[in-house]
Structures are given as C-alpha cells and as structure tokens.
Amino acid sequence: MRFGMLAAALLGLAGMQAQAQQAQGQAQLKTEDEKTVYALGLSIGRSIKVFDLSPAEIEIVKKGMTDSLTNAKPAVELDTYGPKLQGLAKARGEKAGQKYLDEAAKEKGAVKLPSGVIYKELKAGTGQSPKATDTVKVNYRGTLTSGVEFDSSYKRGQPAEFPLNGVIPCWTEGVQKMKVGGKAQLVCPAKQAYGEQGSPPTIPPNSTLVFEVELLSIGSDTPRAQPQQPGK
Structure with missing residues (x-):
C-alpha cells in the first residue's frame, strides 16, 4: 500500500x-x-x-x-513487510471501529439496529417518518471516529436532498426511524457505509462513520432530484 x-x-x-x-x-x-x-x-x-x-x-x-x-x-526488508501494511491497516481499522460501535451502543438512548448501525435520537420529531422509496431533505454533519469532519451540509449553507434508497445503507435504514423535525445520531459500521474502498480522499477504507442528521422534510421540492451520497 x-x-x-x-x-x-x-x-x-x-x-x-x-x-x-x-x-x-x-x-x-x-x-x-x-x-x-x-x-x-x-x-x-x-x-x-x-x-x-x-x-x-x-x-x-x-x-x-x-x-x-x-x-x-x-x-527489516521493505519488500517483505511493505506489502503487509494494507492488511495491518484493515485489521486496525476494523478493531478500532468495532470498539467505537460497542461504546456508542452503551450510551443512554442508543439502539442497535439489525445491520449493526447504532441509532440515537437527539431530538424528537413530530412529523411523519419516511419510507425507503421517499425523497428526503436533511441537514447533516459527518465525522470520522477521530472527530475529523469530512462533510457538512451546514457548512455548505444548503440542505441535501436525495432518494433515501440512493445513499449508503446506514442512512437508508437509520433515517427511516426518524420523524420530520427530529434529529438523530447514526454510527455507521464500515460495511453499512463505504466499506473496504472508503471514499478518498476524505474517508479512509474500513471507516466507521458518525453522522448527525436533521430530517427537514419528506418529498422533493425539485423534480428528478439526483441521489447525493453523504461524504461525496
């Protein structure tokens, strides 16, 4: 590597x-x-x-x-141990990610979903909950487990809008549990986010990701909205 x-x-x-x-x-x-x-x-x-x-x-x-x-x-010989870097990075990343997920699952109000995603309501909503086939409008902030921010609709000054089944599985599953007006934290295992490939240059391979998501509305304000992957 x-x-x-x-x-x-x-x-x-x-x-x-x-x-x-x-x-x-x-x-x-x-x-x-x-x-x-x-x-x-x-x-x-x-x-x-x-x-x-x-x-x-x-x-x-x-x-x-x-x-x-x-x-x-x-x-040591670089030709012998250099090729082992990728395997070490993967193993270390998976171990650190699992530790973070385990700790997040212990927090008050946290719920572990079937996929391993950790869902925690930060603010209760009063509106409807979206279906996977719905288009949603959200504000969000995404960070690595280190706290490094890699994406934020707040910083762009514009909410994101996308079909819920057109983004990473963590979002498809987690946002369906929210209600309009609510805010939640999603801790996403790598397999439910960007997996072994990551999303260079901001998201390394095998990264557990943390999102704070605010569900603003359900339904598209603009015809034929294009899917937008958080972090892209």
Missing part, C-alpha cells in the same frame, strides 16, 4: 523535524512554507489514523524514517 508507506515515512520526517525544532525552542510557524509544511503534517496524521498507532509504534515509525534518511541498515 504505497500511500501507507509514504504517509508513515513522512510522519517520521515530521516527527524528526518537530524534535529538532523543540531542541531550538518552541516551534514558530513564521513563513508560508512553514505553515504549509505543518498543514502537510496534519494531513498525513489524519490519513494514517486508520493504523491507530500507539506512542511506542510512532517511535518505531520515526526509527524507520531515520534509518532510511541516514542510509543505515534497515531492521
């Missing part, structure tokens, strides 16, 4: 640079290049969160980067 190797390498470089800056005093981002490089570090960190690295493992990543930069003899 090339992106994994690159991200790990750059993370190590960022860590080495941070250590060097700390040795000289607290890092100050003065130039546009420095700020941009810092943004690169933020982006890389988010892109490899799926590995759920421990502090000790981050140090191992830094060691690998140091050995590469100094032409030291590597502790």
Whole structure:
C-alpha cells in the first residue's frame, strides 16, 4: 500500500523535524512554507489514523524514517513487510471501529439496529417518518471516529436532498426511524457505509462513520432530484 508507506515515512520526517525544532525552542510557524509544511503534517496524521498507532509504534515509525534518511541498515526488508501494511491497516481499522460501535451502543438512548448501525435520537420529531422509496431533505454533519469532519451540509449553507434508497445503507435504514423535525445520531459500521474502498480522499477504507442528521422534510421540492451520497 504505497500511500501507507509514504504517509508513515513522512510522519517520521515530521516527527524528526518537530524534535529538532523543540531542541531550538518552541516551534514558530513564521513563513508560508512553514505553515504549509505543518498543514502537510496534519494531513498525513489524519490519513494514517486508520493504523491507530500507539506512542511506542510512532517511535518505531520515526526509527524507520531515520534509518532510511541516514542510509543505515534497515531492521527489516521493505519488500517483505511493505506489502503487509494494507492488511495491518484493515485489521486496525476494523478493531478500532468495532470498539467505537460497542461504546456508542452503551450510551443512554442508543439502539442497535439489525445491520449493526447504532441509532440515537437527539431530538424528537413530530412529523411523519419516511419510507425507503421517499425523497428526503436533511441537514447533516459527518465525522470520522477521530472527530475529523469530512462533510457538512451546514457548512455548505444548503440542505441535501436525495432518494433515501440512493445513499449508503446506514442512512437508508437509520433515517427511516426518524420523524420530520427530529434529529438523530447514526454510527455507521464500515460495511453499512463505504466499506473496504472508503471514499478518498476524505474517508479512509474500513471507516466507521458518525453522522448527525436533521430530517427537514419528506418529498422533493425539485423534480428528478439526483441521489447525493453523504461524504461525496
């Protein structure tokens, strides 16, 4: 998995640079290049969160980067262990996602649906509930389990409208439990969201997703509304 190797390498470089800056005093981002490089570090960190690295493992990543930069003899062969990155990312992602789902299911008011989706009503609605074949208008916010926001109709300043059977299964199932005027949280297992493929660049593979959804109305205001996948 090339992106994994690159991200790990750059993370190590960022860590080495941070250590060097700390040795000289607290890092100050003065130039546009420095700020941009810092943004690169933020982006890389988010892109490899799926590995759920421990502090000790981050140090191992830094060691690998140091050995590469100094032409030291590597502790392992990259040709042997590089191809294992994808499997590790998948296993770590699934484990972290399941842990998040288990914790979400324990929250007061949370309901585990047949598919594994965790539904939690945040505000009771007073209108009708939609069917899978209905078109709905919603406001929503989507985040990774890390809290990183990847999509928001609120930020776009415009509600989303789509046929309920034209979006990810988590939404098709969960939104049907809502009533117009209500608001709910949906915690979506990867299999009920974007699965092993994810939705690059914002949603990594095997991601458990968290949505806050506000059901505004049922029925299309515009003829022939096109399906819109949350997160796209």
